[in-house]
Amino acid sequence: MAAVNDRESLEADGTVKLRNSYIKEMPEDILYHVSLGTGTHDLVEMFSDVKFVCMGGTPERMKGFANFIMDQIGLKLPTGTTLLDISRKSYRYSMYKVGPVLSISHGMGIPSVSIMLHEIIKLMYHAKIKDPIFFRIGTCGGIGIEGGNLVITETAVDGLLRPYLELPVLGKLQQRDRKSVV
Secondary structure (H helix, E strand, O other): OEEOOOOOOEOOOOEEOOOOHHHHHOOOOEEHHHOEEOOOOOHHHHHOOOOEEEEEOOHHHHHHHHHHHHHHHOOOOOOOOOOOOOOHHHOOOOEEEEOOEEEEEOOOOHHHHHHHHHHHHHHHHHOOOEOOEEEEOOOOOOOOOOOOOOOOOOOOOOOOOOOEEEEEEOOEEEEEEHHHHO
């Protein structure tokens, strides 16, 4: 679980702060991979009440999670209807909104997660969401714990269990600590 609650990641009012100052100047921002945009959707109306962003690998798992959350909060859909995959037209990720919970698939691997997070963080910004909490739900093979156990972490780590991500940027290795990643 990662709360975007350190002051470096939030504006004074609790909304998400972006590092890229040019986004404020753009006449329209298209969130291509989730099939949303500031010119085609009222992102504040659609998403401003989101408090939890729950991410997992597969579309079916996240649809199942959205249905689980719907049952837990007592939300009933009209007969003959179903949850709508908000990003269905992107053919890349699935995204369901159930009350204050956004349930999103991210695919497999750092590149897929990175693309999804980039656009979801911009969505948080455009929707003026305050103090969002991010969860990753799914498997965590390779950490040396027998399958079937529940693992709850308080910070993000890389494949070597370091609390930062190291990646090449313009030919130089950069370290992003877990706070600057989210």
